[in-house]
Amino acid sequence: MSIFFFVPNDSFLHRRDPRVKIAGLIFLCILAMIEHSLYGQGLMAASLLVLFGCSRTGASLKKMARLFILIGTMTFVLWVLFYQGKTRWMLWGILPVYVGAISHAGVMSLRFLNMLLSGLLFLSITAIEDFYGGMVVLGVPYPFAFAMSLSFRLVMVFMSNAFAIVEAQKVRGNDIGQGNIFHRIKAYAPLIAPLILTGVKKAETLTLALESKGFSPQNKIDLSGKYNFGAADSLCLCAMLLVGVTAVWLR
């Protein structure tokens, strides 16, 4: 079972070149940032939900729905309380609420949600291997892309180790849910220490394993043949450009 959000489908969005997907993610985040109207942010959220539907990745959305609703609500409440306008509207406890706070909070919470939705859509349609491949083809230095890729692979191992350690410590009576904050923080040490030691031991063997297989940071890797930038990918980039220009013009 994968702990990541990638949903292996054969949709139009799934088939796109990883470079287009990365560009799309950046484009959507920038679009969310430059859009200042409630309608614009609402339209973007609706469009993103349509894209989730088209790529048949609603399962990822379902997994994160509760967290996103919580984040959206908290962002809204915080911006209502901390927005500083010119005219005071009302007093909420000791905090003054200014005129325009509600619409400002609406835009801000939708902006945050749109960025999170864009990120989730990207994760749902892009396999980790393609993300790594996309970075390399886009010119990200190979050692950096390799370290990212290796980390993604190792995180699964460490997470399963971490779960095993938590269970083992629970059996020994180390309950991290008991006591005050300081006591609970201290209770984490016996959980974290074995995990760190396992990782450090791995460092030496992993270095030898990589070097014995001919790995060198100076290696050049050519993945250009793996990904074909097709007409549909160009079309997607043109669509992004068009939407971007329209959004700027409408501002």
Add this chain to the structure above:
Amino acid sequence: MKEIFTVWKHTRQIVIVALTAAIYAGMLIPFKAIPIIPGMTELRPGNAIPVFFGILFGPAAAWGSAIGNLIADFFGTLSLGSIAGFVGNFLQSYISYKLWRILVKDAVVMNLRQTGIFVLISVISGFVCALTIASGVQFLGLMPFRVLFPIIFINDALMASILGVILMKLLYHRIERTGLLYIPE
């Protein structure tokens, strides 16, 4: 500053970057957080890693902490704010390494003086990390600075100060014996 980039020229350093990232991300997710304000503020034990690993592994740990935080964001919370998280975590770890090198010249024994220095470093690096992330997120218009800054600062400083000191006492010499500690060229 040069050492930040020479990390990428050595296989062992790249492995340490990847391991730091994997341990950090692997710790942020499965260990249950301690809620302070449910749904809003929580203490994450993984926050001790950037400071602790920064002192042990230097610039490689700084890159690893930055990448680890980014990977944790890949579990559903990826946004432009992740860039601020990347920079903030990098600085937290790198500043910890730099300050420790400047302030601790003798053997690491974690006596009262060194413990005090460690706590001071945790607070300073937590402050810089919180300042970077909260400013970045406020600039992007995602969350108010006044709310996010204290949450991140308390989270980072408290976790690193308490858990980090325990980890230093428990693990520093064991890891030192593996010969993996960072020695500046």
